Amino acid sequence: MKQRFYLKLIASIIVLxxxxxxxxxxxxxxxxxxxxxxxxxxxxxSVEFTxxxxxxxxxxxxxxxxxxxxxxxxxxxxxxxxxxxxxxxxKDITINGSNISLILPPAKILYVNIPPESVAEQxxxxxxxRSEFSIAEKNAFLQVAEKDVNNTINxxxxxxxxxxxxxxxxxxxxxxxxFKNININFKK
Amino acid sequence: MFFKKLIKIIATILILxxxxxxxxxxxxxxxxxxxxFKPHKPKVEISATFLKEVKxxxxxxxxxxxDEITVDSIENKKxxxxxxxxxxxxxxxxxxxxTFAGFDLSKINEKSLLVTDTSVQLTxxxxxxxxxxxxxxxxxxxIEKGTWSVYARTxxxxxxxxxxxxxxxxxxxxxxxxxxxxxxxxxxxKSLGYxxxxxxxx
Numbered sequence: 001m002k003q004r005f006y007l008k009l010i011a012s013i014i015v016l017x018x019x020x021x022x023x024x025x026x027x028x029x030x031x032x033x034x035x036x037x038x039x040x041x042x043x044x045x046s047v048e049f050t051x052x053x054x055x056x057x058x059x060x061x062x063x064x065x066x067x068x069x070x071x072x073x074x075x076x077x078x079x080x081x082x083x084x085x086x087x088x089x090x091k092d093i094t095i096n097g098s099n100i101s102l103i104l105p106p107a108k109i110l111y112v113n114i115p116p117e118s119v120a121e122q123x124x125x126x127x128x129x130r131s132e133f134s135i136a137e138k139n140a141f142l143q144v145a146e147k148d149v150n151n152t153i154n155x156x157x158x159x160x161x162x163x164x165x166x167x168x169x170x171x172x173x174x175x176x177x178x179f180k181n182i183n184i185n186f187k188k
Numbered sequence: 189m190f191f192k193k194l195i196k197i198i199a200t201i202l203i204l205x206x207x208x209x210x211x212x213x214x215x216x217x218x219x220x221x222x223x224x225f226k227p228h229k230p231k232v233e234i235s236a237t238f239l240k241e242v243k244x245x246x247x248x249x250x251x252x253x254x255d256e257i258t259v260d261s262i263e264n265k266k267x268x269x270x271x272x273x274x275x276x277x278x279x280x281x282x283x284x285x286x287t288f289a290g291f292d293l294s295k296i297n298e299k300s301l302l303v304t305d306t307s308v309q310l311t312x313x314x315x316x317x318x319x320x321x322x323x324x325x326x327x328x329x330x331i332e333k334g335t336w337s338v339y340a341r342t343x344x345x346x347x348x349x350x351x352x353x354x355x356x357x358x359x360x361x362x363x364x365x366x367x368x369x370x371x372x373x374x375x376x377x378k379s380l381g382y383x384x385x386x387x388x389x390x
Contacts, residue, residue, distance in 0.1 A: 169246050
């Protein structure tokens with residue numbers, strides 16, 4: 001009788017160890033319920049910066065896993081910047097004969113584009129006892145790179161370049177339109 | 189008698205060992221038996237940003253079409269005794285993308301912009317699809333069976349871009365873009381003081 005009790009107890013502990021020590025799965029909130037739509041824009045894109053990112057991922061922080069599992073990837077991100085012409089109002093324009101003064105809206109980032117063809121796997125080392133990196137994992141690494149690009153955009157000076165080029169574009173149009181003295185500034 | 193005592197000793201040792209193991213798992217010193225086989229979150233390091241190219245442009249973006257599609261790639265594995273139960277390699281991605289349409293304004297010159305005292309006539313080319321943006325943050329791996337390369341991901345996402353373009357065109361993105369272009373330029377030149385503004389799209 002006691003033997004059976006001990007055996008049952010041991011079996012129960014083993015089952016608990018196998019099943020109970022797992023971390024609960026966190027269900028990611030689905031973002032599929034976004035409204036699909038067409039949005040109208042009035043954005044004048046004046047500059048595009050292409051930047052490169054190198055992504056290094058290593059999976060060797062767990063001491064009980066034997067063998068290396070590492071990957072080196074690269075991707076390009078194209079950042080487009082310009083101004084929104086919709087924010088330009090009549091109040092921002094002063095005309096006096098052939099003289100014109102414009103106060104344009106400040107430059108902004110229009111969008112960041114990571115073209116799929118720019119993503120490359122540069123190097124991977126997967127030991128015999130380890131599994132290959134999945135597409136989901138590689139995509140997660142690229143998401144980190146994308147976030148990093150978004151966080152470092154302002155350090156690139158793209159907005160200054162966008163304002164400079166926008167000024168050149170608008171000046172050329174106004175020159176053709178016959179204005180002689182053109183003064184363009186940007187809102188702060 | 190001896191046998192009973194031996195079983196008791198073994199059982200006590202096993203229980204103590206199990207409790208110790210459970211405590212070690214709970215404190216994180218030892219991994220749980222299933223965690224050993226589970227993939228661990230790798231450490232990711234991102235390099236500094238290298239500026240590769242600066243391109244000056246003159247584009248008017250007038251419409252953005254948001255859409256969500258699924259793309260898949262399915263391959264049947266060749267007959268192997270190991271693949272009896274799992275004969276397919278499958279990759280299904282859910283892709284949310286943005287399709288931008290607009291005008292290339294780099295060719296605006298004295299011939300395309302005719303100005304008189306109170307009127308202006310601008311001639312521009314038809315709008316085109318400027319970019320189809322499919323970023324990693326908008327790609328979700330729904331099913332992944334088998335091993336797939338980055339090249340396979342690229343091919344599948346390019347298919348997604350083509351699909352998004354076709355759907356945007358079918359939704360009338362180019363005609364909307366044309367109308368928006370006319371509206372934006374008319375408004376721009378009217379605010380410069382021109383009473384008659386005509387925008388021709390060729």
